[in-house]
Amino acid sequence: MTSPHGADAGPAVVVVTAVKSLEAAKSRFAAPGDGRREAVPGLVLAMLLDTLATAAATPGVVGVHVVSPDPAVRAAAEAAGARTVDEPAPGGLNAALEAGARAARAEHGPGVAVLALQADLPGVTPAELTAFLAATAGRRGFAPDHAGTGTAALYAPPGTALRAAFGPDSAAAHRAGGAARHAGPWPGLRTDVDTPQDLAGAGALGERTAAVLAAADREFASKTRGRYARMER
Ligand SMILES: Nc1nc2c(ncn2[C@@H]2O[C@H](COP(=O)(O)OP(=O)(O)OP(=O)(O)O)[C@@H](O)[C@H]2O)c(=O)[nH]1
Numbered sequence: 001m002t003s004p005h006g007a008d009a010g011p012a013v014v015v016v017t018a019v020k021s022l023e024a025a026k027s028r029f030a031a032p033g034d035g036r037r038e039a040v041p042g043l044v045l046a047m048l049l050d051t052l053a054t055a056a057a058t059p060g061v062v063g064v065h066v067v068s069p070d071p072a073v074r075a076a077a078e079a080a081g082a083r084t085v086d087e088p089a090p091g092g093l094n095a096a097l098e099a100g101a102r103a104a105r106a107e108h109g110p111g112v113a114v115l116a117l118q119a120d121l122p123g124v125t126p127a128e129l130t131a132f133l134a135a136t137a138g139r140r141g142f143a144p145d146h147a148g149t150g151t152a153a154l155y156a157p158p159g160t161a162l163r164a165a166f167g168p169d170s171a172a173a174h175r176a177g178g179a180a181r182h183a184g185p186w187p188g189l190r191t192d193v194d195t196p197q198d199l200a201g202a203g204a205l206g207e208r209t210a211a212v213l214a215a216a217d218r219e220f221a222s223k224t225r226g227r228y229a230r231m232e233r
């Protein structure tokens with residue numbers, strides 16, 4: 001993680017992300033009973049680790065906090081250098097992100113900005129995150145997902161609450177909450193991967209995600225003579 005530098009660098013940023021239990025995650029990618037389902041936990045972890053690697057490599061990011069009820073997720077995140085936060089009760093994505101934001105400011109102080117980032121952005125790059133942070137100009141803002149209705153990232157400046165409103169139509173909810181919309185040319189940032197079809201739009205995939213998909217592809221091909229990853233990408 002790098003410190004802010006240069007006269008025009010913005011405030012230090014802590015990235016907060018959340019992952020539900022691996023067993024429950026990514027039901028739209030492969031439902032129980034689908035032959036691809038067994039690859040999903042590894043894929044979720046790989047996408048998380050690629051997302052965390054990008055966050056940590058982005059100038060100005062001084063910490064990353066991952067909130068999850070799943071010990072395997074927390075162990076992988078800690079091994080990657082992130083802080084972890086237990087799932088709050090009651091849970092849910094927004095409660096988890098708020099808990100992460102509180103933990104971030106408890107550790108780094110109220111003067112840090114919080115960037116809530118989806119955990120399934122295998123194509124996101126440091127350049128994209130840097131461009132988004134610059135676009136906010138230090139004000140509350142969000143990057144809509146590729147469809148335009150969801151949210152890939154929500155930025156809360158120092159001293160302001162996160163007020164996460166992720167979920168259906170979260171772009172409109174964040175807009176209504178005073179966040180500016182920044183729909184830049186950032187396919188990796190704006191493509192959270194929920195389905196195999198989403199992989200095609202995510203840009204160049206991070207190395208962990210690419211490796212997991214290649215292994216799943218080989219496994220699936222050996223069982224069915226299909227080649228799902230190649231077909232779907
Ligand atoms: N910690 C935590 N993370 C959550 C929770 N709900 C969703 N998330 C995470 O938030 C992101 C978006 O969640 P969803 O789109 O609802 O779920 P998903 O697992 O990605 O996909 P589906 O099962 O197909 O809906 C994913 O990274 C999830 O793991 C929650 O209750 N707690």
Ligand SMILES: C=C(OP(=O)(O)O)C(=O)O
Pocket residue numbers: 093145149150151152165166167168170171192194
């Ligand atoms: C939670 C969201 O996205 P998804 O369910 O597609 O992961 C969102 O865009 O607010």
